[in-house]
Amino acid sequence: MDATLYTNEGSFDSVVLRWIALEKECPIVIKTLVSSPRNTVRLPYFQDRGLALFDHNVVLQYLQERYPGEDLLPSDPQLRGQIRQICTLIRETESGESIVADLDSMLRGNEYLVGRDFSLADVYAGAWLQVNSALPKALPTRVFNYWKKLAARPAYKDALQ
Known part of the structure; x- marks a missing residue:
């Protein structure tokens, strides 16, 4: 089965x-x-x-x-903890403006939320941005460009179909 x-x-x-x-x-x-x-x-x-x-x-x-495929959590315990904390923040924060501000801050100088590698934190952020895509306020440029980069991933596109 x-x-x-x-x-x-x-x-x-x-x-x-x-x-x-x-x-x-x-x-x-x-x-x-x-x-x-x-x-x-x-x-x-x-x-x-x-x-x-x-x-x-x-x-x-x-x-x-x-399933061994792409590991969305790095082996470094500090980075794993940071990623898990970001996931909890995204999942439990009720203020959309607060999450957007946090994402903007985390992306300052980073390609992804935790450095240069795509991780579970980015999955949470991308899912949150998608589910809340009707936010009344325009996204900051950095967050908008980040979301476009996430949306270009084939798995992201397929997950929304």
């Missing part, structure tokens, strides 16, 4: 997990379900060899460990 990731349209968690699975070239089936009041399945939902995972972070860790 193929591993399957069930997601829903427009959900931050679903965009993150689809993008990660595609970035790592995981050999899994991705299905997008339509949310409805009658649908009692919690999404995103991942199933692999009899194992069912519901929590976004648990699925994320499972994909990182089970």
Whole structure:
């Protein structure tokens, strides 16, 4: 039985997990379900060899460990901690303006949020920018150009389809 990731349209968690699975070239089936009041399945939902995972972070860790593809977390513990902290900040901060200001600051002098390498923090930022693309205020040039660079990644494009 193929591993399957069930997601829903427009959900931050679903965009993150689809993008990660595609970035790592995981050999899994991705299905997008339509949310409805009658649908009692919690999404995103991942199933692999009899194992069912519901929590976004648990699925994320499972994909990182089970599928070796591109590693979105560096081996350096300090960088891993920094990336995880950025992911938590993006996921838990309610103020869109605050996140945009933080992204702008982190990108000052950096190609990506944590230096020169694409990482999990960039997946979170790109997913957040996509889900919140109707922000009332224009993005700072640095953040807008960064988002364009992320959007050019094939896995990003595929994750949104």
